[in-house]
Amino acid sequence: MNGTREKLTLPDGGSRLLLHSCCAPCSGELMEAFVESGIDYTIFFYNPNIHPLKEYELRKQENIRFAQKHGVAFIDADYDTDNWFARAKGMENEPERGIRCTMCFDMRFERTALYAHEHGFPVMTSSLGISRWKNMAQINDCGHRAAAPYGGLSYWDYNWRKGGGSSRMIEISKRENFYQQEYCGCVYSLRDSNRHRRDQGRDKIRFGEKFYGVDDTPGSAQE
Structure with a gap:
């Protein structure tokens, strides 16, 4: 694998970690790093932005x-799309990395922080920041903001x-033959991605057809 993994230690003397996971490709590197470092962690899957339902279920x-392969607990949170669309109202035409994405990160992290607080997790983090398509500062701001109301909870x-974390993310995805999503996740990113593909003379995105181990063409691993 590219690069050597750093031995990780939870901040602030934390003993347990709640990992908000957006998808297997983005989470694989974090999950293996936590296992190697002996960190006790649980996956929290809350991503009501992902559209349509078929794509959500695939991810x-x-x-x-992958969680079962490593014997890691997996919390499957509600797919409350109605609440997501309500919060996105008026932001339908905002660009990627704009205020709609901030809203989306806030919503997902708020639920993650609440679960962490209610179940005794002193530290939370997310796999979202490993993707080169995301604004790391934007994600971290949302994470810190979500954790702030709860004493004793910190965002890592x-x-x-x-x-080499990003490179290992791709290597793990190819090794595990993960499903390769081709847009961030929400209906608006799907719309914009398909517009871009149309302008390039490419077909629309087809759900459930592209996998890393089968097609090694550089992809997005976006969500």
Whole structure:
């Protein structure tokens, strides 16, 4: 694998970690790093932004499969799309990395922080920041904001891309033959991705057809 993994230690003397996972490709590197470092962690899957349901289920099941392989607890939270669309109202035409994405991160992290607080997790983090398509500062701001109301809970803003983390993410995805999503997740990113593909003369995104181990063409691993 590219680079050497750093031995990880939870911040602030934490003993347990709640990992908000957006998908298996982005989470694989974090999960293996936690296992190697002996960190006790649980996966929290709450991503009501992912559309349509078929895509949501594909991403979730890949995540469950990898969690089971490592014997890691997996919390499957509600797919409350109505609440997500309500919060996104008026932001339908905002660009990627804009205020709609901030809302989306806030919503997902707020639920993660609540679960962490209610179940005794002193530290939370997310796999979202490992993707090169995301604004890490934007994600970290949302994470710290979500954890702030709960005394004793901190958001771990470790840079998961450093030390070859992003490269290992792709290597793990190919090794595990993960499903390769081709857009961030929400209906608006799907719309914009398909517009871009149309302008390039490419077909629309087809759900459930592209996998890392089958097609090694550089992909997005976006969510």
